[in-house]
């Protein structure tokens with residue numbers, strides 16, 4: 039039998055068929071159960087199942103159709119709206135801005151997020167704009183020499199069933215918006231939510247208009263109003279981490295004109311220079327028409343005092359003495375803005391006591407961007423919430439579904455917050471013994487030798503499979519099945535979750 043490595047509660051019939059086919063084919067050499075220990079020893083059998091790349095698939099529709107309000111049309115809110123609408127829920131998104139848009143330039147869409155987005159039918163809206171980098175090269179701060187390397191193509195498609203993309207945020211946002219509209223989501227701009235009634239549940243806009251629903255999902259970002267209410271009025275203030283980043287784009291025509299910088303455009307790739315207290319992440323976006331840079335450094339000053347004027351000179355000063363090829367690109371930057379990098383501490387809950395309002399995305403788990411996974415975690419939240427809500431067969435079981443969503447995604451995003459902070463340590467060692475040993479641990483990947491661990495978390499085998507192999511929909515389905523049995527809905531009484 040082809041084992042259901044990624045067993046879902048809905049694979050039961052398919053598995054039975056596979057088992058029969060394989061029984062005939064393989065006779066007594068049949069692996070009848072999915073392994074319960076962590077292993078990838080059976081990964082090769084996926085090809086027997088024809089499992090290749092993720093593509094648009096019709097989802098299991100929700101048995102209980104809900105009216106859902108999503109507050110916030112950022113990347114997280116729109117992703118969540120798509121995940122819910124494609125399962126048949128009626129979704130209204132309320133966004134305070136008068137026009138939709140995204141600030142900042144590039145964003146990475148790692149395979150764990152790309153897999154979900156592709157299966158949700160984002161392909162036609164996103165594919166014309168994305169760049170698929172061949173690999174990611176870690177470079178020494180001083181001379182740009184490669185010290186670490188992750189091969190993304192074809193490895194990430196082959197291993198994780200989806201590409202690793204980079205894209206302009208505005209293009210990503212527009213793709214989500216268009217797919218949401220196609221699914222019938224009602225996106226209302228100029229709709230700032232001023233008040234929540236957690237019990238109704240309902241929201242009141244600045245205009246005084248009131249919207250009610252069966253469930254409210256607050257994807258209202260790092261300064262979330264909903265979070266404070268859920269926590270009983272005492273907010274978990276998202277704290278500065280002591281890191282800040284300049285974000286900028288560079289005109290590729292300028293870069294092409296200079297051999298010292300043109301090489302960066304020859305192949306689509308991610309390049310990251312790492313050194314004491316600083317790093318620079320770079321890649322091309324807009325189908326190769328723009329070069330995106332995030333220049334990060336340690337900065338403990340009060341971000342409320344930062345001014346846009348002079349930011350470009352400050353940025354250049356931070357990288358004096360770094361690789362001359364890099365500083366040449368930095369010299370081509372015309373304008374920049376400095377952003378504080380914030381990270382939230384774990385919250386005691388993401389769910390209102392009424393079980394009718396939940397938070398997601400940066401509202402629930404802001405993180406430093408050092409794993410490039412903040413928006414990806416918001417996509418996973420939307421995926422998980424929609425998947426688990428599709429398993430209930432009566433509205434009374436919404437609280438159980440929300441609890442499973444919270445349990446899974448709190449753990450997942452909490453670990454990603456930690457992984458992101460860890461990169462802030464690993465990348466910023468001063469020259470010395472720790473840095474030397476770090477670079478030694480990454481050398482096999484640069485030299486094409488095999489390795490069992492790496493200080494590069496994109497390459498480290500354990501981290502890599504955890505980060506990019508994770509399937510949020512399947513994970514909540516497994517959790518649900520573990521708690522309530524296969525494909526069964528449950529009553530809230532005595533469900534082991536204390537609700």
Ligand SMILES: Cc1cc2nc3c(=O)[nH]c(=O)nc-3n(C[C@H](O)[C@H](O)[C@H](O)COP(=O)(O)OP(=O)(O)OC[C@H]3O[C@@H](n4cnc5c(N)ncnc54)[C@H](O)[C@@H]3O)c2cc1C
Pocket residue numbers: 109110111112113114115132133134135144145146147229230231232257258259260263283285332377379398399400401407410411412413414415416
């Ligand atoms: C420098 C940097 C680089 C990054 N790089 C990556 C990367 O490569 N990959 C990645 O996955 N992530 C990355 N991230 C993280 C990512 O940008 C965020 O995690 C993600 O955008 C959060 O999405 P969100 O929808 O949760 O929140 P937001 O984008 O903040 O959206 C919240 C929305 O809610 C609206 N809103 C707020 N309050 C109200 C209200 N009261 N009523 C109505 N609307 C309201 C806001 O206007 C906004 O549109 C990076 C972050 C930074 C700072």
